Amino acid sequence: MKPASFEYHAPKTLDEALRQLGSLDNAKILAGGQSLVAMMNFRVVTPDHLIDVNHVEGLSGITIKGKHLRIGATTRQRDLEFSAEIAQHCPLMREAILLVGHRQTRNRGTIGGSLAHADPSAELPNVCSAHDAKIEIHGPNARRLVPIAEFGQTFMTTAVEANEILTAVEIELWPAGHGYSFLEYARRHGDFAIVGVAALLDLDNNDRVTRAALSLCGVDAMPRRMPKIESAITGQVLNEEIIADVADMAGDIDALEDHHASKVYRQHLARVLSARGLREANERARREKIRAAS
């Protein structure tokens, strides 16, 4: 047996889970377990109590009402991958999910777990960053919505307090026909990305960018939006020259350096992937305009 001893709890309701979290010492929430249990096997994490939220009612599911998408925290990555609604309305997430781990880990891993774990290179937090998602968090007495920009605090540390549970992700969908692209570079398929990019673009009938979102993962402790690039391309008809210019801005960021990649290499990837992501999102948006018009 590799993990240290712990007591296991499987609450059926959110209130019960919150009560246990508030009353038990050194308790951790278990969702899909694809990161937590690996860390427990290494004894990097040694909780005395594990609160398994997989049986909590109402914590899982994908609902779309109008432009509003809500994904329950224990919704499995597999469910996102095979959801026709996600593919149609949130194609950036569908593209990104195929880069998240492997089939076996997506079968168990959850969106809430991915956000709460907050690995710097994780794809789903980066999708949430590009989409200006709000993260729903329940505490003992209150529910709050935290904008994704304020959710990540430092390395693998989020706005979720010790007595709180992440319960859902809320996203305002972009209009039908928007352009999107999620690209990353990893040493092998399914590995942690060294750098990843999420791009969203909306164009008017003259192919002018009316709205843009560009977010990078793997360069910093948390996903990093590129507001200067977004404002630089808004109002423009994108061409190779503009894309190359703004991608240089991505290459100027202050990137992480570790044994996987140097700062200079991450800056290089940020530049190259930003250019490719914007190009692909732009081409997809244009194709959608042509398709819708014909």
Place this chain on the structure above:
Amino acid sequence: MTVKQAISVTVNGKQYRREVEPRLTLADFLRHEINLTGTHVGCEHGVCGACTILLNGLSTRSCLTFAVQANGQQVTTIEGLAAPDGTLSPLQQAMADNHGLQCGFCTPGMLITLTELLRDDPNPDEAKIRETITGNLCRCTGYSGIVAAARQAARHGRGAGG
């Protein structure tokens, strides 16, 4: 010593009741509690895929799942793929025919993953097969034979076995 919990898990159609520590992984439960040693344990942190089993029909790392989480659930292991009389599933037979196993350590996990794939997608192309087994490492690097076996089982049309 933590208090043990009583669990009941159905493995390959047979129900097993045991009392286990919560920290016992499903992989160790299968191997040490019910003596089904076909499921292999490699890295024990979710990377190598050797311990892959089907949990309620979905491929799952049994080293990243605790046995207590499988309480009341259905598990299929490598021992459950062949017919009761020992006849290999078409995928298992294809692995033998195509030299898809060398040292054999990754084989149980590979077979479980590919059994799930062929059940859900009976005619996957080579790219899909290769993408699916990225979560299973073969350190003999015998991937070509494994992919050929999956293609043969797909052509056979009954890859899901049984």
